[in-house]
Amino acid sequence: MQTVIKGVRKYILMVAVTAILVALLMLFAPSTRSLSILVTLLEQGMAPALLGWGVLFNIKAGNWDFGVGAEVLIAAIVGGNAADALGLGIVGVVCCCMLAGLAAGAVSGLLYKLLRVPTIIISIALMLIYESVCGVIFGGRGVTLGVEYLVLASFPGNAVMLLLGFGLAWLLSSKLKIGYSIKAVGSNLKVAEDNGIDVVNTKAAALAIAGLFAGLYAAVSLGSSGVARTVSAMGTMGTCFNAMMCVFIGLSITGRGNVLVGIYFGAVIMQMIQMALMVFSFPTQYSQVVVALFVVAFMLASANTEGLRRLKRRRAAANGAKQ
Amino acid sequence: MDVLLKVEDMRKDFGATRALAGVHLELRRGEVHGLVGENGSGKSTLSNIIAGVYRPSGGSMSLDGAAYSPQSVLAASRAGVSLLAQETGTIAGMSVYENMFLGEETAPGRGLVSVGRLKRETRRILDENGLEGIDVERDAAEYSFEQRKMLEVARAVAHSPQLLIVDETTTALSHRGRQKIYEVIRAMREDKRSVIFISHDLDEILDVCDRVTILRDGQYIATLERAELEKERLRSLMIGREFDGVYYRTDAGGGASGEAALSASGIRLDGVLAGVSLTLRRGEILGVGGLTESGMHELGKILFGALRPDSGEVLSASGARIRSTLDAVREGIAYIPKDRDTESLFISANIRDNIAAASYDRLRRGAYIPPKAERAMAEELAGRLQVKMRSVAQQLGELSGGNKQKVAICKWLARGSDVFIMDCPTRGIDVGVKAAIYRLMEEIREKGGAILMISEELTELIGMSDRILVLKDGALSGEFLRADAPGEQDIIRLML
Numbered sequence: 001m002q003t004v005i006k007g008v009r010k011y012i013l014m015v016a017v018t019a020i021l022v023a024l025l026m027l028f029a030p031s032t033r034s035l036s037i038l039v040t041l042l043e044q045g046m047a048p049a050l051l052g053w054g055v056l057f058n059i060k061a062g063n064w065d066f067g068v069g070a071e072v073l074i075a076a077i078v079g080g081n082a083a084d085a086l087g088l089g090i091v092g093v094v095c096c097c098m099l100a101g102l103a104a105g106a107v108s109g110l111l112y113k114l115l116r117v118p119t120i121i122i123s124i125a126l127m128l129i130y131e132s133v134c135g136v137i138f139g140g141r142g143v144t145l146g147v148e149y150l151v152l153a154s155f156p157g158n159a160v161m162l163l164l165g166f167g168l169a170w171l172l173s174s175k176l177k178i179g180y181s182i183k184a185v186g187s188n189l190k191v192a193e194d195n196g197i198d199v200v201n202t203k204a205a206a207l208a209i210a211g212l213f214a215g216l217y218a219a220v221s222l223g224s225s226g227v228a229r230t231v232s233a234m235g236t237m238g239t240c241f242n243a244m245m246c247v248f249i250g251l252s253i254t255g256r257g258n259v260l261v262g263i264y265f266g267a268v269i270m271q272m273i274q275m276a277l278m279v280f281s282f283p284t285q286y287s288q289v290v291v292a293l294f295v296v297a298f299m300l301a302s303a304n305t306e307g308l309r310r311l312k313r314r315r316a317a318a319n320g321a322k323q
Numbered sequence: 324m325d326v327l328l329k330v331e332d333m334r335k336d337f338g339a340t341r342a343l344a345g346v347h348l349e350l351r352r353g354e355v356h357g358l359v360g361e362n363g364s365g366k367s368t369l370s371n372i373i374a375g376v377y378r379p380s381g382g383s384m385s386l387d388g389a390a391y392s393p394q395s396v397l398a399a400s401r402a403g404v405s406l407l408a409q410e411t412g413t414i415a416g417m418s419v420y421e422n423m424f425l426g427e428e429t430a431p432g433r434g435l436v437s438v439g440r441l442k443r444e445t446r447r448i449l450d451e452n453g454l455e456g457i458d459v460e461r462d463a464a465e466y467s468f469e470q471r472k473m474l475e476v477a478r479a480v481a482h483s484p485q486l487l488i489v490d491e492t493t494t495a496l497s498h499r500g501r502q503k504i505y506e507v508i509r510a511m512r513e514d515k516r517s518v519i520f521i522s523h524d525l526d527e528i529l530d531v532c533d534r535v536t537i538l539r540d541g542q543y544i545a546t547l548e549r550a551e552l553e554k555e556r557l558r559s560l561m562i563g564r565e566f567d568g569v570y571y572r573t574d575a576g577g578g579a580s581g582e583a584a585l586s587a588s589g590i591r592l593d594g595v596l597a598g599v600s601l602t603l604r605r606g607e608i609l610g611v612g613g614l615t616e617s618g619m620h621e622l623g624k625i626l627f628g629a630l631r632p633d634s635g636e637v638l639s640a641s642g643a644r645i646r647s648t649l650d651a652v653r654e655g656i657a658y659i660p661k662d663r664d665t666e667s668l669f670i671s672a673n674i675r676d677n678i679a680a681a682s683y684d685r686l687r688r689g690a691y692i693p694p695k696a697e698r699a700m701a702e703e704l705a706g707r708l709q710v711k712m713r714s715v716a717q718q719l720g721e722l723s724g725g726n727k728q729k730v731a732i733c734k735w736l737a738r739g740s741d742v743f744i745m746d747c748p749t750r751g752i753d754v755g756v757k758a759a760i761y762r763l764m765e766e767i768r769e770k771g772g773a774i775l776m777i778s779e780e781l782t783e784l785i786g787m788s789d790r791i792l793v794l795k796d797g798a799l800s801g802e803f804l805r806a807d808a809p810g811e812q813d814i815i816r817l818m819l
Contacts, residue, residue, distance in 0.1 A: 177429050181426070183421070184425055184426070187415065188416075191412055191413065192425070195426040
């Protein structure tokens, strides 16, 4: 019983925050009051959560990687075209995209290891390179898959991919040494180094892992829409930032629970915000501002939890003194 | 004699700086070997090379008769060498069990990490070391500096090392913490394992060590046998001249004016401080003593506005309320924290930037900071406090602990602060720098400044303070005047 109570306590914050926001949406927008909308929200959060889990490894390792969006693009185009040409089916698309994403991330890690240039510079340079390469390979057409591939947009395909991604992220973060090394390096580089952790290799590995999840996200995108078009002039940054926002919201609502679950709920909240903007016909040019404000609000609440506790204590002390 | 570790002609250069110049050391099995020297003498560099943190520039080592050249801390640990470092060795944001197995999460021959095994093993190790109260799942940052140090001790001992290096670990600990480390050292000796013990506290060295090696300016000076160990002799070998023995103030005190430089009333902090009030007067050194957990370190932070109390107020000489560090700095208050590396200095910046850090508003001409003025100010202050350095452009991280502390003081002198809150100002500092800091404190006091000195060293409190406040469980338990000439026992009685 104690274990159950402990478990519920761990996850109550993220579930409660998401539930309250969904309830508010349904309260103010009657058109959203249906189970299918709720299911849609839960499904729409799946793909961004996959990329968010990859981004999490970079954030934990102290890497600034703005190239994951471009890695998604190149993984989709290379992986999708390769699987299609070889007739490997949807499983082939998933495998090829993951391999292509891993390779793109590994290049980023390798360059960081060889050049010892900050990851932010490496990732921006590679983002430009990957976007340009995508505009050249396969005649610059990107990738278009047939309808037989479109099985990942709905249940059970999307759930299978979510479970696959979750399992992979959990394995890497909780069951393999690299997950602990990444956390240690990002939290205190010097102590990690003094304890025999290879800091450069660990940071490089985090970049590669993010690439692997970029591949997974690419596969889900392809399996949902069947299309990936080339993008230029840092157009992939949006994908990267959306994933980062899911992570930031996720981190702020995780509490003592599992951060991977928190990021999934963060992704659901992001989708909910975007749905709310649509429902209330909010001008599209301001929608990013609203999303950004929500992220700041979540981070603010998270960062000031200690301050709120202190305020509570102070009030209690003041009440005690009065009595 | 059964030799465990032999270090021969050890050399280490950091860029143009020669940290070790042909040092040798012979460590016998079952021996506690002291390593002493002034700050910058090369003690920590040598211990870091033995523990695999640094790679040497030259020289050789053998462990148990076989060539030994660890490429990492992990390699040294596998060879049976563990290091208890001066700085914090645990990671905030990671749980206790994750910290306990840092870098060694997987069991030999296993690819997967078993969290259950890590938790169980951590629990066992903590229990064996008398740390039953520590929750293995909680973030290490939730525990005090001393508890985290004890975690490191438990981690080091858990590997059953044949050589344990204790590098200046004890000075930051309370009496209880020190006793725990002495227990570990005694058990190592009885078990025919060896310890290299580094400390600036010569009394401690004399109590604990079987032999002592003295280093000076990166060079080997001498190794003294137990029978030859004598405090004055160690001091003169460390500093290369006879030490005059005068550390503390010799005056009778009583020079304080009636003017309050800083006052606090009814300071409460949940579970830490229970309504502390005090007044620091100009021309006074006010000592604050107590056990590590008495709340005195938190009190220092509160007086500087770095920690907000639940209730109570702090007022400057002008009567302004101190609610943040910005308020304190504006009112000419300076703070030298106990943990200087993380709370006071920018380790990766140079000496000039560190000294100028609090004075940009004084240096600027409009929006422009003249580099010449910045450099001149840094050179003047560093010269005045005799910081051992190549130039003010040298990275601060390359300096020894004592010289870093001098830079921390320079920073506030540059700003013209005359009210100082000093938390363990001579922690981990050698005799020479210690004496220099005491003289500086006297100078500040004589010029009408005020110093609130928090200290865990009773001799320092008695030797330097005009007045001593003793804190017990977050409340003031007594006060002594210099004229009362209190003894250590008088203070201890109020602390416990």
